[in-house]
Amino acid sequence: MREFSLYAITGEAFHPERDLLEVMEEAILGGVDIIQLRDKTSSKRDVLQKAKALRELTKKHDVMFIVNDHIDVALAVDADGIHIGQDDLPLADARKIMGQDKIIGISTHQIEEAREAEAGGADYIGVGPIFHTNSKVDVVDPVTTNYIEQVVAEIKIPFVAIGGIKLHNVQQVIDAGATRICMISEIVGANDVKGVCEQFTSILSERVKR
Numbered sequence: 488m489r490e491f492s493l494y495a496i497t498g499e500a501f502h503p504e505r506d507l508l509e510v511m512e513e514a515i516l517g518g519v520d521i522i523q524l525r526d527k528t529s530s531k532r533d534v535l536q537k538a539k540a541l542r543e544l545t546k547k548h549d550v551m552f553i554v555n556d557h558i559d560v561a562l563a564v565d566a567d568g569i570h571i572g573q574d575d576l577p578l579a580d581a582r583k584i585m586g587q588d589k590i591i592g593i594s595t596h597q598i599e600e601a602r603e604a605e606a607g608g609a610d611y612i613g614v615g616p617i618f619h620t621n622s623k624v625d626v627v628d629p630v631t632t633n634y635i636e637q638v639v640a641e642i643k644i645p646f647v648a649i650g651g652i653k654l655h656n657v658q659q660v661i662d663a664g665a666t667r668i669c670m671i672s673e674i675v676g677a678n679d680v681k682g683v684c685e686q687f688t689s690i691l692s693e694r695v696k697r
């Protein structure tokens with residue numbers, strides 16, 4: 488998959504007054520490299536409509552587009568890939584459906600899951616939740632930055648740190664070795680979405696330069 492560092496997930500509950508596309512376009516203009524559509528409550532048909540619109544937007548700006556959970560929707564809109572969790576379709580089956588050219592990302596919470604994802608041919612893994620988060624209901628306890636250090640030491644495929652990451656604590660995540668970060672609330676819940684993304688983009692590029 489293409490290189491990336493800033494990854495934003497949709498979270499419409501964090502911007503009840505604002506349009507999904509408008510918020511995500513601001514994030515893109517602020518430097519986000521990947522957008523993931525994550526919608527646990529809408530009907531399949533509504534998820535498909537949002538996915539179509541986000542696919543168009545991300546194409547226009549040449550940004551990667553990933554769909555959470557819904558493999559059929561991802562294929563229908565020609566998304567770049569899917570993101571699955573530990574309780575979703577197993578990686579091997581997801582790969583059969585998606586084909587070799589699509590991106591498959593998997594959430595992991597412990598090193599055994601990271602090893603399994605790497606061995607199974609995942610394109611990237613999510614590593615988290617690093618900190619406490621209210622953005623996910625069935626979330627496990629924070630894995631802390633210790634898990635990032637384990638992944639850095641052992642895993643070769645790209646990983647993205649997620650869960651409770653904010654401007655005020657992102658340095659801890661970077662210091663533990665993360666070069667890619669993923670957020671919901673700190674980005675889409677911001678008053679100035681583009682401005683926040685620009686700050687993260689700049690922090691991450693400083694890290695790469697060092």
Ligand code: TZP
Binds near residue numbers: 670672
């Ligand atoms: N997976 C692990 S933590 C999380 C997901 C989807 C939620 C991240 O949201 P936030 O608002 O950035 O903590």
Ligand code: MG
Binds near residue numbers: 571572
């Ligand atoms: Mg899932």
